[in-house]
Amino acid sequence: MTYHPKSDFMRVMMERGFLADCTDYQGLDEALCAGVVPGYIGFDATAKSLHVGSLIQIMTLRWLQKTGHQPITLMGGGTTKVGDPSFRADERPLLTPAQIDDNIAGIKQVFAKYLDYDQAEAPALMLNNAEWLDGLNYLEFLRDIGRHFSVNRMLSFESVKSRLDREQSLSFLEFNYMILQAYDFLELNRRYGCLVQFGGSDQWGNIVNGIDLTRRVLDHQIFGLTTPLLTTSDGKKMGKTADGAIWLNADMRSPYEFWQFWRNTTDADVGRFLKLYTELPVEECDRLGALAGSEINAAKIILANEVTTLCHGAEAAATAEATAREVFEKGGIGDDLPTLALTASEVVDGISIVQLIVRAGLAKSGKEAKRLIAENGARIDDAPLTDAGLMIDAGALASPIKLSAGKKRHALVVLEG
Secondary structure (H helix, E strand, O other): OOOOOOOHHHHHHHHOOOOOEEOOHHHHHHHHHHOOOEEEEEEOOOOOOOEHHHHHHHHHHHHHHHOOOEEEEEEOOOHHHOOOOOOOOOOOOOOOHHHHHHHHHHHHHHHHHHOOOOOOOOOOEEEEOHHHHOOOOHHHHHHHOHHHOOHHHHHHOHHHHHHHHOOOOOOHHHHOHHHHHHHHHHHHHHHHOOOEEEEEHHHHHHHHHHHHHHHHHHOOOOEEEEEOOOEOOOOOEOOEEOOEEOEOOOOOOOHHHHHHHHHOOOHHHHHHHHHHHOOOOHHHHHHHHOOOOOHHHHHHHHHHHHHHHHHHOHHHHHHHHHHHHHHHHOOOOOOOOOEEEEOHHHHOOOEEHHHHHHHOOOOOOHHHHHHHHHOOOEEEOOEEOOOOOOEEOHHHHOOOEEEEEOOOEEEEEEEOO
């Protein structure tokens, strides 16, 4: 793609690797040069936090605001009641309104770290699509909006087609999702002058639907821009690890574990991740990403510090780095390590080392913990752990015990009181 952007925002998107596709490069670029462009991303409230997989979207909105435009974070208070069927093998479990509200409150905490909702010029907007979806009259909606959708075309979208091709059930409830998402874009354009929707490349069909509907109903031109669906260089989905999602809220994933996730980035991903997830100049990202051998580790620490500072603050990043140095370089016990606190009653008769490894989050099951020990991957206080039958009693817990799985994953076990 040889298009040379004139606007700061499009230049950032292209230089830093955010751009997968755009419905009209030149049209959007010209709109961005002509004045403040409101743009949105929708987030369904299916959990109390977003995870690292959503960070490319959040950074897109951050750059939109940093280049003088208006980001809109749209909470799916209405659409969460339906569930996005895109590329899912099964139907999402339905949440109660109370659960949805609770999740929205948690997700709002994430956005507050990346966007400014209070600045005088083009402040970020936090909206909820329940505002216009909850009160819809079904018959009016069918007549005014439903008539613009061709079922033949909806069946051709990859997200629906893949489900039907595998002969997996797609409920009428879920089939409505893309109509509701298209309607969101129409309402945001009508109410707030929103001109662009961002999303992962799997949302292309839904975004195009919204553009088409808005053109038919309001005769307005609006745009769509998608970001790549990120996997790590070894093919894993971004934001997921063996021990679960890397959440952006500190109460669901500690800043130390968050920092450690970025510190453990594969060499081949360092340059790309620096461009996407930090605000370091592109030339510096390229320089750091090109380092080889042990020098690349310094680049990984910069990556971890920069991303953690944005998400949890500079103090949390500095503490995480100091803890990591203490643990890895000096073999000490860092105060900030994930900690399993046991009560005295739990260790009256002793507790097995296998159970401790599982409860500390270093293995998913007893079987996995035993295999870790058998393969010499487990350590206790930095010494090899070879006995899967080892029992730990209160005496052994007079001082904290450090458990390790491999070289990079550690946890403390302490006795309360």
